Amino acid sequence: MKKRKLVPFLAITLVASLGVTACSFGGGAKDDKDTLVIASRSEPKELDTAKTTDGPSGIVTANVQEGLYRHAKDGKSVEPALVDGEPQVSADKLTYTFKIRDAKWSDGKPVRAQDFEFAWKRTLTPETAAEYAMILWDLKNGRAFNEKKTAKVEDVGVKALDDKTLEVKLEKPLPYLKNLLAFPMYLPQREDIVKQYGKDFAKNAKANVYNGPYKLVDWKQKQSLTLEKNENYWDAATVKTKKIEIKVMTDASAAINAYTTGQVQVANVGGDFIQKYKDDKEAVAIKEPTSAMMIMNQKNKFLANTKVRQALQLAFDSKEYQQGVLQDKSTAAGGLVPGNVKGNGKDLEKLFRESAPAEPKFDVTEAKRLLAEGLKELGMDKAPELELIGDDTTSAKRHGEYVKDSFKKNLGVDVKISSLPFQQRRDRTTNGQFDLVAFLWQGDYNDAMSYLDLFVTGGPFNYAKWSNKEYDALIKKAQENKSGDSQERLDAMIQAEKILLDEAVIIPEYYRTMTYLVKPTVKDMVFSSEGFGEELSFKWVQKK
Amino acid sequence: MARYILKRFSLMIVTLFIIITATFFLIHSLPGSPLQNAEKLTPELQAQILAQYGLDQPIHIQYFKYLGGLVQGDLGTSIANGQSVTGLLMNGFSASVFIGAQGLILGIVIGLILGVLAALKRNTWIDSFATGTSIIGVSVPSFVLAATLSYFIGVELGWLPANLWGTYEHTILPSIALSFPVVAQISRYVRTEMVEVLEQDYMRTAKAKGISRLAITVKHALRNALIPAVTVMGPLAAGIITGSLVVESIFAVPGMGKIFVDSITSKDYTMVMGSTIFYSVLIISALFIVDLLYGIIDPRIRISGAKE
Numbered sequence: 001m002k003k004r005k006l007v008p009f010l011a012i013t014l015v016a017s018l019g020v021t022a023c024s025f026g027g028g029a030k031d032d033k034d035t036l037v038i039a040s041r042s043e044p045k046e047l048d049t050a051k052t053t054d055g056p057s058g059i060v061t062a063n064v065q066e067g068l069y070r071h072a073k074d075g076k077s078v079e080p081a082l083v084d085g086e087p088q089v090s091a092d093k094l095t096y097t098f099k100i101r102d103a104k105w106s107d108g109k110p111v112r113a114q115d116f117e118f119a120w121k122r123t124l125t126p127e128t129a130a131e132y133a134m135i136l137w138d139l140k141n142g143r144a145f146n147e148k149k150t151a152k153v154e155d156v157g158v159k160a161l162d163d164k165t166l167e168v169k170l171e172k173p174l175p176y177l178k179n180l181l182a183f184p185m186y187l188p189q190r191e192d193i194v195k196q197y198g199k200d201f202a203k204n205a206k207a208n209v210y211n212g213p214y215k216l217v218d219w220k221q222k223q224s225l226t227l228e229k230n231e232n233y234w235d236a237a238t239v240k241t242k243k244i245e246i247k248v249m250t251d252a253s254a255a256i257n258a259y260t261t262g263q264v265q266v267a268n269v270g271g272d273f274i275q276k277y278k279d280d281k282e283a284v285a286i287k288e289p290t291s292a293m294m295i296m297n298q299k300n301k302f303l304a305n306t307k308v309r310q311a312l313q314l315a316f317d318s319k320e321y322q323q324g325v326l327q328d329k330s331t332a333a334g335g336l337v338p339g340n341v342k343g344n345g346k347d348l349e350k351l352f353r354e355s356a357p358a359e360p361k362f363d364v365t366e367a368k369r370l371l372a373e374g375l376k377e378l379g380m381d382k383a384p385e386l387e388l389i390g391d392d393t394t395s396a397k398r399h400g401e402y403v404k405d406s407f408k409k410n411l412g413v414d415v416k417i418s419s420l421p422f423q424q425r426r427d428r429t430t431n432g433q434f435d436l437v438a439f440l441w442q443g444d445y446n447d448a449m450s451y452l453d454l455f456v457t458g459g460p461f462n463y464a465k466w467s468n469k470e471y472d473a474l475i476k477k478a479q480e481n482k483s484g485d486s487q488e489r490l491d492a493m494i495q496a497e498k499i500l501l502d503e504a505v506i507i508p509e510y511y512r513t514m515t516y517l518v519k520p521t522v523k524d525m526v527f528s529s530e531g532f533g534e535e536l537s538f539k540w541v542q543k544k
Numbered sequence: 545m546a547r548y549i550l551k552r553f554s555l556m557i558v559t560l561f562i563i564i565t566a567t568f569f570l571i572h573s574l575p576g577s578p579l580q581n582a583e584k585l586t587p588e589l590q591a592q593i594l595a596q597y598g599l600d601q602p603i604h605i606q607y608f609k610y611l612g613g614l615v616q617g618d619l620g621t622s623i624a625n626g627q628s629v630t631g632l633l634m635n636g637f638s639a640s641v642f643i644g645a646q647g648l649i650l651g652i653v654i655g656l657i658l659g660v661l662a663a664l665k666r667n668t669w670i671d672s673f674a675t676g677t678s679i680i681g682v683s684v685p686s687f688v689l690a691a692t693l694s695y696f697i698g699v700e701l702g703w704l705p706a707n708l709w710g711t712y713e714h715t716i717l718p719s720i721a722l723s724f725p726v727v728a729q730i731s732r733y734v735r736t737e738m739v740e741v742l743e744q745d746y747m748r749t750a751k752a753k754g755i756s757r758l759a760i761t762v763k764h765a766l767r768n769a770l771i772p773a774v775t776v777m778g779p780l781a782a783g784i785i786t787g788s789l790v791v792e793s794i795f796a797v798p799g800m801g802k803i804f805v806d807s808i809t810s811k812d813y814t815m816v817m818g819s820t821i822f823y824s825v826l827i828i829s830a831l832f833i834v835d836l837l838y839g840i841i842d843p844r845i846r847i848s849g850a851k852e
Contacts, residue, residue, distance in 0.1 A: 045580070045625045053581055129592040131581055147588060203627060221627060221635045223709055223798035247708055250802070251793035253691065257699050257706040258796070264708075423576025423811050430582065460586045 033543045034242040036522065038536070039255040039267040043222055043248045048202040049187045050123040050130045055535075060246070061184050063227060063538050064210040066234075068098055068116070068166075069182040073540055075528040077349065078182045082111060082211075082234070084164075093173035093484050094140075098166045103234040105190065105209040113160035115188035120158045122194065123185050135185045135444055138177075140169040172479065175344040175486040179446045213239045213539040222248055227538070240542045256517075265519040265543070266536070271394075274515050275327045282517050285329040286527045287340040290442040290512040291451060292333070294388075294403070296505070298465045300435050302384055307374030309504035314367035315410040316403065316507050318360040325402050329513040334358035336497055337448045338511035340529055344447050345490030352448040356494040358501065360508065364410045371411050385414040386435040389428055392419040399438055429463055437463065440512070448493045449478060455500055466505045471496050552835070556828045560821070564614070567820045568607055571813055578623050578811040597623055599813075610817065619821070620814035624807070629818035632803060637822070639709065640792070640799035644785035646719035651726025652777070658727065659734025659773075660766060663742065674731055681728025690721040690794040707795040718795040722784055729780065730773050737769035771842055778834035782827040 044057035052061060062071070072079035084101035103111040120139065123130045124146045137143035140157025144150045157169030174180065190209055197207040205216040205226075213235070214227035227244040230236065249255040252270035256277075259267040269277050277283050296303040296312065303309060322332040331339055335358030343352035375383065388403055390396040400417035407413040415436070420428065429437050441461075443450035453459065456475050457467040474496040478489045500506070518525060521544045526537035578599070579590055594600045598609060613620060619629035662674035697717060698706025705714050741747065742765055750760050789801035800819065807815035 043625070051626075126592060129589065129596050131585055131589065131593070133589070134586075220798065221632055222802060223635075223639075247796065248798070249707070249796045251796065254694070254707045254794055254796045257694055258708055260699050261702065261706050263705060421576070422809065423574075423578075426582055427576050461584070 035245060036241050036243070036266070036538070036541060036543055037245045037247060037264045039249040039258055039264040040246050041252075041255070041268045041270055042250055044225070046202075047208070047216070047219075049184045049189065050119065050128055051132075052184050053131050058184055059536050060216065060225060060227070061187065062212075062535050063214045063244070064212045064216050064230075065184075065187045066103070066212040067181060067187040068100075069178050070539075071182055071526070071528045071535060071537060073524070073526055073537075075526050078178050081182075082188075094170050096168045096170070096177070097161075098168065100164050100166060101234060103211060104232040105211045106215045106230055106232050107209050108232060109190075109209075110163070111188060111211050112163045113166040114163070115190055116166050116186075117158050117160045118191045118194075119187060119189035120185075121153055121156055122189065124156060125153065130185070132185050132444070135180070135183055138171055138174055138180070140171055142171070173481050173484040173486075175348060175481075175489065176342065176445065176447045179342070183445060214244060224248060235539075239539060241538060244538050244541075259517050259519075262519070265522050266525065267517045269515040269517055277517060278327070278329055278515060280517065282519065284516045284518050284527060286514045286516065286529055287331075287338070288442065288512045288514055288529050289338055289341055289446065289450075290440055291336055291338045292330075292438070292440050292509040292512060293336065294507040294509065295437050295439045295464050296507070297432060297434055297436070297463070299432055300386075302378065302380070302386075303435060305374045305378055306503055307370045307377065308383075311367045311369075311371035311374060311411060312407065312413070313504040313507045314361055314363045314370065315413075316406055316509070317362040318509050319362065321399075321402055322510050325398055326510060329515060330510045331513070332360045333508035333510050334360040335501060335508055336506060337451045338443075340511070341443060341448055341451070342446050343490045343493070344486055346487040348486075352490075352493070355490060356497060358497070358508075367411060371413075383411070383413045385416055387416045387418055388436040388438070389418045389420055389425055389434045390438045391422055391425050396438060403436070432463065432465065438509075439463070439506075448490075448497070449475075452493055452496050452500070453479070455505055464505050466503070468499060468503065471499045474499070552832055556832065559828060560824055563824045564611075564817070564821060565607075567817060568610065569603070571808075571811070571816050572603055572606075574811060576811055578813055580624060580810065597814075614821075619818040622807075622812055622815045624810050624812040624815065629814050632815070633800070633818055633822050636798060636800040636803045639797050640801065641785050643715050643718045643722060643791075643797060643799070644781075646715060647722030648726055648781055648784050650719060651723035652730055654723065655727040655730025655773075656734055656766075659731040659769075660738060660761065662731065662735040663738030663765075663769075664761065666739065671735075674735065678728035678731050681724040681726075682732075684724070685790075686721060686725070686788060687790040687794065689724055690718070690791045693717050693721050694794055707797075709795075709797055714795075714797075718791050718797055721791050721795070722788060726780060726784065729776055733773040733776060734766075734769050737772055738765055741765045741768045767841060771838065774834060774837055774841060778830040779827065782823075782830040785826065 040056050040059070042054075042056050044060050045054045046052045046057055047060055049061050049065060052058065066081045068081060068083040069078040070081040082100055082103055084099040088097040089095070100111065100113050105111060120136055122128055123133050124136050124139075124142055126146060126148050133146045134143070137146065141151035141155040142157065145153060145156050159167045161167050170177070180186065188211070193209050194201050200207050202208045205219045208216070210216060210230055211233070213230060213233050215230040216225060217228045218224070218226040225246040227246070229239050229242045233239065247258070247264060249258060252273050255264070255267040256269070256273055258264045269283065278285070294316070296309050298304045318332040318334070322330060335353070335356070337352045339351065339353045341352050342348070343350055343355050345355060371383065375381065388400055390400050397417070397419055400419065404415040404417055407415050428434055429439070441451060441454065453475055454461045455464065455466055455471065456462065457472050474492045478492040478496070481489045501508070516527065523542045523544060524540040526540060528535045528537065577590070579585060579593060582590060585593070591600065598606060610620070619633070621627065622629055622632060658674040658677060662671045665671055694706045694717060697703050704717050708714055747760065747764060750764050789805045791797070792799040792801045803815065804819045804823070806812070807819060
């Protein structure tokens with residue numbers, strides 16, 4: 001009988017597995033003054049700035065790269081970054097000439113105007129299939145080239161006149177151009193590096209060069225990213241913290257535990273923890289450029305009636321929903337455009353909502369009256385059951401229950417809730433298979449137009465299938481901005497939103513807020529709601 | 545023996561092929577687009593991106609292309625983040641296998657000791673303790689155990705890191721959390737079998753021959769009692785090594801479990817296929833090894849059916 005035992009087999013397994021993993025252990029994060037550790041709620045998806053689309057990637061790129069402008073220390077405005085002085089602007093406000101300051105990439109080579117031209121054109125090239133290419137459509141011929149229509153790459157309105165001079169031509173005057181230039185798609189890229197790495201470009205820390213306050217030195221998938229101070233950064237003297245570690249922690253309680261024990265000093269608060277921590281003295285609430293609403297599908301005969309929609313709009317109490325169900329720091333909404341979005345009128349810093357206040361409305365008596373009239377117009381004696389589709393998450397289910405309860409109680413309208421997996425809910429939204437859908441929209445740039453153009457006739461995202469000529473005309477007027485008068489443009493947008501709300505195309509719910517926990521030892525961490533909805537800037541951060 | 549191995553091996557390949565085919569068509573038949581931001585993309589742009597991943601082609605062509613790549617060892621790139629599937633799986637696997645193997649060994653050792661002691665000291669407090677432990681191990685869900693360990697030992701007592709990954713200390717709590725169900729299963733199986741074996745005639749014979757109690761227990765009783773435990777050990781090992789979503793999330797371990805679940809919810813076709821294949825190979829191999837181990841532990845089981 002052979003004498004073999006399990007023990008050696010198991011021992012071999014352990015030794016082998018230790019061998020496999022030995023290399024994956026780095027040093028643990030020590031709580032020292034030079035290293036700041038941050039918990040991120042998810043893994044960055046794409047660090048190639050032509051293709052990036054998600055918040056966590058935006059946080060990384062905003063700190064390792066630098067464009068013409070960057071989000072300023074106040075978290076609200078933008079400030080000059082690689083641009084040297086004010087640009088020259090032509091009389092028709094369509095041509096801008098930027099001077100580029102002396103700056104270097106992390107490999108020591110100078111940042112040139114050609115790097116901007118290359119990056120922007122690469123994003124617009126149809127083969128790049130950049131999801132956010134439309135953010136560059138305001139460049140002359142940007143859209144025509146991107147959509148493979150009339151223009152060629154050389155027709156696109158960006159050109160390096162020499163190493164230090166960048167000429168930008170626009171389709172129409174843009175009062176918010178500086179804001180736009182701080183967006184990830186407007187960052188420069190090095191042609192030689194992009195070509196050298198090909199498909200692997202920006203897929204790991206080594207496959208790119210950096211010109212921002214930090215450089216990416218390590219990226220462990222699903223685990224962590226390490227940023228180190230970029231000594232070649234033009235403003236390196238301002239950067240105080242030597243190392244930033246971003247830990248990927250998808251579980252809300254894991255992030256809180258790591259924060260409590262001091263393993264991380266900054267953490268995003270998710271799930272039910274938001275209610276627990278919202279008034280904590282270490283909590284920071286950041287208003288997102290995100291508007292939450294319910295969209296009513298006007299392909300449904302019942303919902304095509306304006307009075308019916310107005311009735312539903314008045315029967316939803318967004319204040320009660322925010323205070324009773326959400327219980328976080330978000331704001332009950334009365335309009336489409338969130339409170340922190342700029343109007344870009346005469347005063348460029350003034351917010352859209354300051355010029356066009358829209359208080360949440362809730363009036364059951366009026367709602368009942370409107371519904372009765374609407375039913376009469378339709379020749380119906382009872383409202384049909386409406387299907388509300390939403391995600392199969394806890395918060396979406398709570399939302400569904402609240403809506404069902406409100407409409408039943410206030411109007412006697414029955415709502416059937418369909419909780420669907422994300423992908424399915426999304427497909428049914430885009431295919432118009434719903435009566436009501438819970439919808440979140442995050443603007444792409446800091447201007448009310450990023451919300452209002454959703455609802456133009458035939459627009460790809462006009463899921464309400466609503467059509468109004470006056471609205472279309474106002475949006476077109478503001479978009480073309482022929483007079484170049486930014487106040488006129490703002491007035492057109494204000495009028496357009498009023499029509500949208502009066503016609504009850506949407507039921508406004510809330511403007512979303514994100515909560516972060518920040519240890520008191522961390523100073524000058526800058527949060528802004530630009531870019532992809534959240535941005536943390538480490539340029540000025542210090543640990544005491 | 546060689547013939548048996550060859551036969552089992554070809555069966556493994558066929559099984560794998562069936563799994564690959566079924567998974568491929570099932571995942572492609574799920575409703576919903578694999579594009580992450582489809583809600584914000586114009587139809588033209590969606591078409592452009594799908595074309596980049598070859599997803600615009602008819603399904604059977606996609607299938608043969610995938611098989612072609614697979615034969616060359618290419619699992620493709622993840623649709624969700626453009627990274628190589630093999631690279632992502634290897635990263636995740638190294639973390640999962642580490643805490644998994646550690647948890648498994650811990651679980652087996654403790655499970656064996658508890659099981660043997662419980663059988664030898666039947667109906668004493670030791671037996672009750674072992675039974676209690678295994679009931680807890682089986683019935684308490686792992687998220688409760690993991691969260692409790694992370695909170696009390698990590699946050700409240702501060703003895704070990706509450707979560708994150710980086711040093712050896714970070715692996716201890718997740719391994720303990722993973723070992724609980726193993727302890728429970730192994731100790732129950734071993735106890736039940738031991739009790740039966742201890743009653744056998746040959747045990748009495750061994751005792752009569754004057755063999756020491758320790759030798760009887762280890763050589764005669766435990767060896768025979770191990771067979772059912774080994775049966776469950778294969779799948780248990782594969783399951784634990786390929787990662788537990790819950791334990792990995794709570795301890796922020798960058799492991800396989802998370803990859804697997806994420807890929808399904810985001811409809812990341814290539815990632816789902818990659819992790820399914822990986823998982824299948826692991827389970828099939830584990831079952832194969834268990835079959836071979838039977839022969840070693842119990843010579844009465846002849847795996848080759850061959851001549852002596």
